[in-house]
Amino acid sequence: MIGYQKRRKPTLIGSSECIKEVKRKIEEASSSDMPVLIRGETGVGKEITAKLIHLASGRKRGPFVVVSCPGLLPSLARSELFGHERGAYTGADKRRIGKFEEAEGGTIFLDEIADLNPEVQAMVLRAVEKGEIERLGGKERIKVNVRVIAATNKDIEKLTEDDYFRKDLYYRLIGHVIHIPPLRKRKEDIPELIDHFISLYSLGKPPVISKEVLNELLSYDWPGNVRELEMMIRRICEVHGGRRVGIEELRDMGLWREEGLRVKMPSQFNLKEEVKRLKRKLIMLALSETRGNISKAAEMLGISRQGLSKMMKNLGIKKGGNDVDGGGNVVTI
Incomplete structure (x- = not known):
């Protein structure tokens, strides 16, 4: 890389x-x-x-x-x-x-x-x-x-x-x-890249990338190339230092496009829960991009500030800079 x-x-x-x-x-x-x-x-x-x-x-x-x-x-x-x-x-x-x-x-x-x-x-x-x-x-x-x-x-x-x-x-x-x-033409370099970025951005204990996540990273085509991978690993280090990172963690952090995942459709699919998960992911991504600025995040999402605040409350996303993800872990917006 x-x-x-x-x-x-x-x-x-x-x-x-x-x-x-x-x-x-x-x-x-x-x-x-x-x-x-x-x-x-x-x-x-x-x-x-x-x-x-x-x-x-x-x-x-x-x-x-x-x-x-x-x-x-x-x-x-x-x-x-x-x-x-x-x-x-x-x-x-x-x-x-x-x-x-x-x-x-x-x-x-x-x-x-x-x-x-x-x-x-x-x-x-x-x-x-x-x-x-x-x-x-x-x-x-x-x-x-x-x-x-x-x-x-x-x-x-x-x-x-x-x-x-x-x-x-x-x-x-x-x-x-x-x-x-492009990175998609040299995917054999991805494990070395991941190790490099983890060593670069870990402030304490490094995150543990699960095998399922590594397989997803290897199967993804990376349209943003090394820069996209770097930003993903940097965010993982900030939020999940010292913890295991699986597919759910990537989804909840808003770091993964749904079309990028190669996950099979479950036998029982709850549309309401998946829509809720997608809304939550997009809001978290917008908040991350705007460093927690709700007004700018609302503008990015094409909704009013009041509408975003209400949606955040319904989804359990806290306004104060810390948020509790689907697994009960505290993350920083």
Whole structure:
């Protein structure tokens, strides 16, 4: 797997052949200064892979600057990446350097680069090709010594064919290409991942994952990849430290999608109880996502705050931050 150990040290966890191949390519890319393109679905660990390349490269003593391209407003992307001069636009009362200058002597990681607009793509091309940038509102061409590592979860070849992504920039970025497989393609790494995250997030005694839960985790396809597994194990550690965790605990914590379970229909099925269980699970999940904020949880669920409070009372969910689950255990919202 790809994840953080304690003290935020980036590492690769896993013994599958595909992860061994990723490690080999990281080592190969680290001995070079060419651009790198990292491919993979959301949640597989593209940023950590980029950080590993940086830390093993000759630029390891330089900065590692992360840019989330989808988070850049089109109107501000140029200023964020390349900086601006004083007076470049209303409110620009002083000169400001951009991310490329911040990364001088190190590495800039352009996460989801396919989301950049064509104008900014052209400027990134100049930075990669000629090692120079131009601040917004400026005329001076500034030399930069920066290695570019980019990542995408999209079919970037299709985007180049459809003229949504510049072909010349694409060909500049593929000095090294690393594909990180989704978790469903390397399920043999899941037990190691679970052990890693338990050691990372357990504050006291670790939870005990039952065999039935492990089998479910191995059979699930993980659309959110390693990030989804990490968040699940983290929540389990917070709520069930030192205790056994079975399927019912996952359901009651709202950590498992019903369609994700491979549990056979019981011979006697109580629809009323199952509806109650589902309501309870969704409310617990909303409260967990909003850190116990009832108003925000109600908005997330599409009901009124009063309606949610009434439903919580009927289902035995306490408002005060602690809640009693179906097995009588106290959990934190």
